[in-house]
Amino acid sequence: DAKTTQPPSMDCAEGRAANLPCNHSTISGNEYVYWYRQIHSQGPQYIIHGLKNNETNEMASLIITEDRKSSTLILPHATLRDTAVYYCIVRGGFYNQGGKLIFGQGTELSVKP
Amino acid sequence: NAGVTQTPKFQVLKTGQSMTLQCAQDMNHEYMSWYRQDPGMGLRLIHYSVGAGITDQGEVPNGYNVSRSTTEDFPLRLLSAAPSQTSVYFCASSYSQTATYGYTFGSGTRLTVV
Numbered sequence: 001d002a003k004t005t006q007p008p009s010m011d012c013a014e015g016r017a018a019n020l021p022c023n024h025s026t027i028s029g030n031e032y033v034y035w036y037r038q039i040h041s042q043g044p045q046y047i048i049h050g051l052k053n054n055e056t057n058e059m060a061s062l063i064i065t066e067d068r069k070s071s072t073l074i075l076p077h078a079t080l081r082d083t084a085v086y087y088c089i090v091r092g093g094f095y096n097q098g099g100k101l102i103f104g105q106g107t108e109l110s111v112k113p
Numbered sequence: 114n115a116g117v118t119q120t121p122k123f124q125v126l127k128t129g130q131s132m133t134l135q136c137a138q139d140m141n142h143e144y145m146s147w148y149r150q151d152p153g154m155g156l157r158l159i160h161y162s163v164g165a166g167i168t169d170q171g172e173v174p175n176g177y178n179v180s181r182s183t184t185e186d187f188p189l190r191l192l193s194a195a196p197s198q199t200s201v202y203f204c205a206s207s208y209s210q211t212a213t214y215g216y217t218f219g220s221g222t223r224l225t226v227v
Contacts, residue, residue, distance in 0.1 A: 032212045043117075043203050043218030044156070091212040098171055099144060099210025103155040 004088045009108045012082075018075040020107050022088030025069040031092030033064060035073045036101075039084040044103070047073065047086075078111045085109070115139050119204050119219035126194040126226045134189040134222050136204030142217070144207045145187040149173065149200040150221075156203065162187055163210060194226045 005023040012018040024033065034049040048055055048062045050071075055062045061074040075082055087106040120135045138145065146161035158171030162181040176198060178190040187206075191198060201223050205216040 030212075034215065036216075041201075041221070043205075043220050044216075046215035046217065049215055098158060098161045098169055099146060099207070100158040100161075100171060101148075101156065101205075101216065105155070 018078040020073040037084040117219035138206040142206035
């Protein structure tokens with residue numbers, strides 16, 4: 001699975017959009033981009049994933065560049081409860097490494113009033 | 114629909130004791146897995162299962178056993194607890210281990226071995 005690079009921390013004002021970037025320049029054609037978050041000491045929570053096209057669900061939007069070498073997770077109206085560590089993970093193939101998720105250091109997002 | 118349920122939430126063991134961490138899911142997921150999370154190490158895969166009766170090792174399996182007799186349950190056994198096994202343990206499940214599905218995680222078991 002391709003490696004990812006994320007900024008270690010970001011701040012966002014409550015009610016504003018939070019845009020979290022991720023670089024995955026070595027991504028290959030069959031690899032998906034996933035986003036999870038972990039709110040203080042809780043289990044990781046799945047947010048969204050995509051392959052090529054931009055994706056949106058009730059939690060967030062995922063924008064993947066045309067060359068797929070980077071992506072941005074967008075939380076449209078951040079709240080204090082969105083304060084968490086956000087992980088960008090690249091996964092690919094079928095039955096790859098036992099389905100192992102490789103969590104890097106992630107981005108610690110602080111939403112401030 | 115409870116999702117993934119882990120018990121207990123907290124546990125303190127003495128070195129050499131054995132115990133079983135329980136994980137149950139009610140989503141009819143075929144794939145289940147165990148991770149441990151240590152400070153500065155991220156989450157590491159211990160064992161996983163792609164269906165009832167099928168288990169395999171992850172990247173840090175030593176000192177742990179698993180079994181999968183039903184689709185719903187995937188217990189993790191510590192055979193002889195060591196201080197190095199002090200960690201937070203998470204169970205995760207999914208329809209499949211393929212990259213097209215996201216995982217649902219439990220809330221974790223915080224284990225301290227003294």
